[in-house]
Amino acid sequence: MKEELRGWKDLPIGAVTYKLSLEYRTGGWRTLKPVIDLNKCTRCMLCWLFCPDMAILWNGRDVVVSYDYCKGCGICAHECPVKAIDMVPEYS
């Protein structure tokens, strides 16, 4: 989705952002994608705790990755105590 860029007269003062960062999908930066093996996952939530982008979510039953925002840094996979997270190439 290509958004129309605004002219300078329509911007708030002092380069303040007029949109929330939620609207800035950073998932496209990713080359490696975390994939969670829910059979191994113990729901300890350490990945959720360590994720610097709040891209790990809890849906009430399972741990899920929000691929709209996950930049593929791999911290979750590194921290997972049961090695339930694999970093797999985005494009193969």
Place this chain on the structure above:
Amino acid sequence: MLSKLKVPLEKQKVMPVNGDEAVAYAVKQCLVDVVAAYPITPQTIIVERFSEFVANGEVKTQYVPVESEHSAMSACIGAAAAGARAFTSTSSQGLALMWENLYIASGFRLPIVMAVVNRALSAPINIHCDHSDAYGMRDSGWIQLFVENSQEAYDTTIQAFKIAENPEVQLPVAVNLDGFFLSHTLENVYMLPEEEVHEFLGGYRKPVKTYIDYLNREVEYKLDPASPLSIGPLDLYDYYFEHKMPQVEAMKRAGDVVRGVNEEWYELTGRSYGDGVIDSYAVEDADAVIVVLGSSAGTMKYVASVMRRKGFKVGVVRLRMFRPFPFNEVKDLLKGVKAVGVMDRGLSFGSYGPLYLEINTALYYSRERPLLVNYIYGLGGRDLSPAMAEEVFIDLINTAKLGEVKEYLKFIGVRS
């Protein structure tokens, strides 16, 4: 007119103060929320006096004794971003250390006021006056005003808040006063009753409003949990250029605001400085005119008045506002003058004095372009005596008679 003054002279208090103290007293009256500063000669007295006011409970200002000028400007940026009226002051190396933050203050459009007590830059180390420090911040997006005496330092410091906070401007303002010549020299200064200053400024600072899409409303431009804003985000090639344009426009509007505030000040106190932007002396029929910044203008005007009595048609233009630079006004004022000498207390090595370059630009499009000479003087606090000032005028008159400039860049008062 003087009888109609809002605060006639007899209601103003005369205080024997130096330039630094004049600034400190002005800041004391301006309902400043935060002062963050680090002492450096010759600015020290401003910080010293003001911290005394705070310690004595004479002001409610939050005083932040920081560990460097970099932090001083950072603290002021933070305070101003939270909606506070913030002030700092510095000189020379201190200003150089602030440099990267100067651009942030103006880029955020924060109306911070800073007194710059002009001092030479190292090396070799020197504590005395020249304008190298102010010239160094020329491109940082700050409004730069230069004062001639301590009375003007007091007046301009108060005016600076009003100029900076004008909704059409919203830019930081630097008030430049010459180190030692003004900062440490006693002068009788007329001061207003405090409540008059409060009224002039309209009370405490009121941040401007700006429309934020995700909040669906206009909010005050300040950090407030009730209406969260992101100030200072990453801004790449898609928007950075657009975010610089409002700064260009605000600078365009600043000149008129400076003029307006000067006029308002005249109605209040009976004091004004030229039209607020340019303070000229005997320029109308002059053949030779000197353009100068700061306290040296006093010497130049005195010498010009003496020379006028001897029949020389000389005049002086003191620029009170260096940024934004009043190109059109300078062009109109110097039209028809035979020779113009630009006095720079500082220079760009490998080029000319920064003031000269501006005047040159202003005159380029003039049909009646005067001869133009750049005189570099007073580096590191070297005195400009009336005799030297006269030499400059004579040199300029001779240039006018000759009809051409032999040497564009001349150094005044340096041993060979």
